[in-house]
Amino acid sequence: MTTFTMARATLLKDLRLEWRSKDAINSMLFFALLVVVVFSFAFNPTAEESRHIAGGLVWVALLFAAIFALNQTWARELRNQVLDAYRVSPAPPNALFLAKAIGNFLFVVVLEVMMTPLFVVFYSLRSVGPVWQLIVVALLGTWALVVNGTFFAALSIRTRSREIMLPLILFPISIPALLAMVDATTSILTGDASPDFWIKMLAVYDVVFTAVCLLLFETVLNAE
């Protein structure tokens, strides 16, 4: 059994659990929807203004919304102490991490797909730059958020106030990625500058943090 086969089994199980409970997706959707509507009424931006602020708004909304999914990821493993059943099995710890990270990635991508039409309507958004670049930034940026988020959510599962701990640890470490996501998105939407540097930075961030998380996850999983 390879790590990927085990990861696939865990991912399918998580997707089934989420399909039945809809805990993560409902919370994320509700939160993101509130942010879009409230900010739209608070600023009432023109199309030109929207292009300048949308990058920041979209990613901050997604970052906060993703916290719900990230907390839920491990909360469901702590109910009935199911995580212990995984820990005593011969399954590799990294398979669990990969499954959780990919699961969170899918949940946030689904959220992005659902929120995009709303952003376009509420903020009269039209991209000056190529839309395919926005998709690349969205995928790289989402992975940056979830890979660290999944790791730090695992790190905070044994702390008493884990819902508070996760953003406290995650947000500072996500600042370089957030900066790259916002600047890349704004560059594409306004067409003012090339987003290439920021996209490369995101790619490097993703590779580095994925490797670090995979290297350290077993220690985190077995920490007391």
Add this chain to the structure above:
Amino acid sequence: MTGPSDLPSPPVIVLENLVKFFGRFAALRGISASFAPGRLYVILGDNGAGKSTLLRIVTGLMQPSQGKVTLLGAGSIREVAHRVGYMAHAPLLYDELSGMENLRYFAGLYGLHDDNVCERAMTMVGLDPELSRRIGQYSQGMRQRLSLARAVLHDPELILLDEPFSNVDVRSAREMAAVLGRVRDKGKTIFVVTHQAALMEGIADEFVHMTAGQIVAREATARKANAQVETPS
């Protein structure tokens, strides 16, 4: 000359000076013991005696502060994880999945992808594999049975059970105890932590008494003594 079959079987678990501290509280205070294979051990003791802590250290879920555990001849528990089954006080099951879905997932973690394995495990503990209810809707007794099925579905040599009869009605508990007896008769080694010693009388080979983080007595039962008389080494 002594043939290999005449040699005594190596111990399944060897504990060497096992100590566990939680802060300044010593939950285990220098436990050294070894346990032979193919027997059913019942660990007894008051709350806080260190029974569950001992089991969690043996499974590798907890690290000892001092000392060493050798499990099935291996120094690292991960090496022999596929040969060990563990049932905790909590059910270790997903409430949102059915019994078969739960077992299928956990069987997959042991590299088993045959539904027959899961069905056999469910039948062995007296549950219907066709039951499509999510286990969140199971009674406590049914959850405990399914939890036992999860612990044994990969046919482990060593089975560690923490309070398997808690919140289970007397009839179900007796049935579970009988299942454990049958599993032991197949040559498996079983450790049961319980407060209900009476349930295991006539089934257990040895009662291990723990007090304040130490093993204070090991009491072989008549069953074990009979077995030794019948099969002299």
